[in-house]
Amino acid sequence: MRAIYEGLGVSGDLTFLELNPDGLDHIVVGAERERFDIPKGREAFAERLAARFPGEREGARRYLDTVERIGRELGSLADVRTLGDAARLLRTAPTVTRWGLRSAGALIEAHARDPRLRAVLSGQAGDHGLPPSLCSAPVHAAVAAHYLDGGWYPRGGGGSIPRAFVRALKRAGGELxxxxxxxxxxxxxxxxxxxxxxxxxxxxxxxxxxxxxxxxxxxxxxxxxxxxxxxxxxxxxxxYSGSCLSLFFAVDMDLRAAGLDSGNNWFYESADVDGIYRSGLTEAALTAPTMPGMFLTATTLKDPSKMHHGHHTCEAFVFVSYEAFQKWARERSGAHSADYGALKEDLAWRMFQTLEKRVPGISQHVVFWSLATPLTNEHYINATRGNLxxxxxxxxxxxxxxxxxxxxxxxxxxxxxxxxxxxxxxxxxxxxxxxxxxxxCRTSELLTQHGPELRIYPSEDITQWPAELRERIERGHGAVFD
Missing domain, CATH: 3.50.50.60 (FAD/NAD(P)-binding domain)
Structure with missing residues (x-):
């Protein structure tokens, strides 16, 4: 991605922040809150898996080998449009060919016996939204391979990326x-x-x-x-892919003292991650006392320059089907009936109760919240059935x-x-x-703008940030995003 951003000339308007290299994803499983931190680096990941699951050392290593090979070979798939193209993959992408028609669940089960290890290897399934038993093995492997070299967050939030592209398009004479x-x-x-x-x-x-x-x-x-x-x-x-409940909220709480950092948090009530994602394809979230699976990120720990006067901003997501909200789909956005509003209040409350199990006291420090549903996705981004x-x-x-x-x-x-x-x-x-x-033309012929080297700072150590940004953060005023 760095080569693409620099080649397209958008890198000068972007800064990325590296997530905690010791735990870019935290997989938390069961009532005992057993946590596995996925680190940056394939070898570090392999050693950590071996230390936690010593009887699974060889299987875990073979799994990562397979994931890495699939990640490398997937570039061959861009031009696959016919059965003839697919046949040539036997030579150019043998690992993708072997696993191409199999599920992520089959890939994981072929390399892991321990249900807890399977839960860890399934833990990033929210990045494609399917139960591993239904997801394509190469898709799940591509997600895992993508993060082997670490995770990054754009300073200023996800909107920074389209803003950078808009500026580049305008410089090129484009009209938006x-x-x-x-x-x-x-x-x-x-x-x-x-x-x-x-x-x-x-x-x-x-x-x-x-x-x-x-x-x-x-x-x-x-x-x-x-x-x-x-x-x-x-x-x-x-x-279409599934949809979700999206809870955006702010708290006046020391989240780092509560055990959070810049890494992503995946919470699962049991090791049956596949079953949890299957429930996410249904209306289960509407009736569950608390949510069986949830993703949580504290965006101000990823990007400390977003923090203002001691307030952290967070995002939590729970998968749910579009059908759960279809009865309100014909209502005008912003003018929904009272029962829709009451349901959103109830769902937000239950999401906070779920978070309480993982971050005790967090619901007592909420100063703002807003809940989006599949209908929100459908309205604002014109996504069929609110798909993600x-x-x-x-x-x-x-x-x-x-x-x-x-x-x-x-x-x-x-x-x-x-x-x-x-x-x-x-x-x-x-x-x-x-x-x-x-x-x-070739891709290389598109990447000729020679943008400046992409700026990257560590989320976990603002002492390595430029002095101007550091001073604003320390004063608690946040930073200006150009």
């Missing part, structure tokens, strides 16, 4: 229209020739690139009547079964989480593929 709905992708002679905005304005172009999900792109903006029978069948049969990761990352919806960047309609390209992969790295890669397809 904000708060502007696209009503239709225009077709002429079977080709994409532009878009029509909600106000009726038409913008003509040789190419249209959509980062909306397939249902929005093809079902709403194109219309099924313009699609081939094959694409209509695919669109009708595709499954585009189409579901199951075995028959990834690789050659995902949606291609080059669509069947000439001039229409796709990018985003339903194409090559999800997450920041995945969708950035799909954008590069779209650009490469249009310009008929």
């Amino acid at each position: 229209l904000l708060n502007t709905m696209v009503d239709r992708i225009l077709l002429g002679d079977g080709k994409a020739i532009g878009v029509r905005l909600a106000d009726g304005t038409e913008i003509r172009s040789r190419y249209v690139i959509s980062n909306a999900d397939p249902e929005v792109t093809f079902g709403k903006l194109i219309g099924r009547e313009h699609l081939s029978p094959r694409l209509r069948r695919k669109l009708d049969g595709v499954k 990761y585009g189409i579901e990352k199951s075995r028959k919806q990834v690789g050659p079964w995902a949606f291609p960047v080059q669509s069947e309609i000439e001039g229409l390209l796709m990018c985003g989480a339903s194409t090559e992969s999800h997450g920041v790295a995945g969708v950035t890669g799909s954008g590069l593929t779209a650009a490469r397809t249009i310009l008929q």
